[in-house]
Amino acid sequence: SQTIHQWPATLVQPVGSPLSLECTVEGTSNPNLYWYRQAAGRGLQLLFYSVGIGQISSEVPQNLSASRPQDRQFILSSKKLLLSDSGFYLCAWRPGQSLNEKLFFGSGTQLSVL
Amino acid sequence: GDSVTQMEGPVTLSEEAFLTINCTYTATGYPSLFWYVQYPGEGLQLLLKATKADDKGSNKGFEATYRKETTSFHLEKGSVQVSDSAVYFCALSDRDTDKLIFGTGTRLQVFP
Numbered sequence: 001s002q003t004i005h006q007w008p009a010t011l012v013q014p015v016g017s018p019l020s021l022e023c024t025v026e027g028t029s030n031p032n033l034y035w036y037r038q039a040a041g042r043g044l045q046l047l048f049y050s051v052g053i054g055q056i057s058s059e060v061p062q063n064l065s066a067s068r069p070q071d072r073q074f075i076l077s078s079k080k081l082l083l084s085d086s087g088f089y090l091c092a093w094r095p096g097q098s099l100n101e102k103l104f105f106g107s108g109t110q111l112s113v114l
Numbered sequence: 115g116d117s118v119t120q121m122e123g124p125v126t127l128s129e130e131a132f133l134t135i136n137c138t139y140t141a142t143g144y145p146s147l148f149w150y151v152q153y154p155g156e157g158l159q160l161l162l163k164a165t166k167a168d169d170k171g172s173n174k175g176f177e178a179t180y181r182k183e184t185t186s187f188h189l190e191k192g193s194v195q196v197s198d199s200a201v202y203f204c205a206l207s208d209r210d211t212d213k214l215i216f217g218t219g220t221r222l223q224v225f226p
Contacts, residue, residue, distance in 0.1 A: 043218030102160035
């Protein structure tokens with residue numbers, strides 16, 4: 001069966017520090033991968049998505065970047081965090097080329113930038 | 115670009131009342147449409163979906179019909195329960211780009 005792992009669950013970082021959040025999927029190949037940020041009053045905002053290794057589409061220009069070094073690995077990064085980067089980050093996947101399929105979400109990372 | 119607009123919450127209802135949560139979308143093609151639900155303390159889960167015009171998705175007493183002419187996918191339930199209290203997200207899946215866009219969510223509070 002397929003599983004998605006996202007870590008860490010919580011993270012407290014000072015302003016200006018770097019960030020790396022990792023997400024891996026098991027039990028499937030060539031998934032579509034997504035990074036979302038969930039903030040109160042702003043719903044679920046799509047940050048990045050990827051349909052294949054090295055293929056990253058950015059939805060919101062900002063202080064973050066994403067990479068997909070392996071088929072089932074999706075990394076969210078920042079070189080210097082801002083206060084406004086605080087939020088709840090969710091990784092998600094669904095089968096590639098299956099646009100009608102539902103998303104499977106990771107358990108999320110609560111990031112607090114102080 | 116693609117977008118989803120949902121009615122602002124919270125929506126506050128008494129048990130057994132009729133529920134409508136409005137959702138409209140903007141898309142260049144013919145997207146698939148979804149409703150996701152997030153119960154308190156839990157992750158998002160798919161509630162229902164529709165993949166083409168005039169399709170009706172249904173689950174747990176909830177229904178939504180894909181209306182191409184009004185670009186809408188309103189969520190309805192005839193008689194809500196306290197256990198339906200949650201945040202509901204409307205979403206679309208762009209067929210050309212594979213991206214999945216969510217609305218801002220609507221919080222539903224049902225009181226006994």
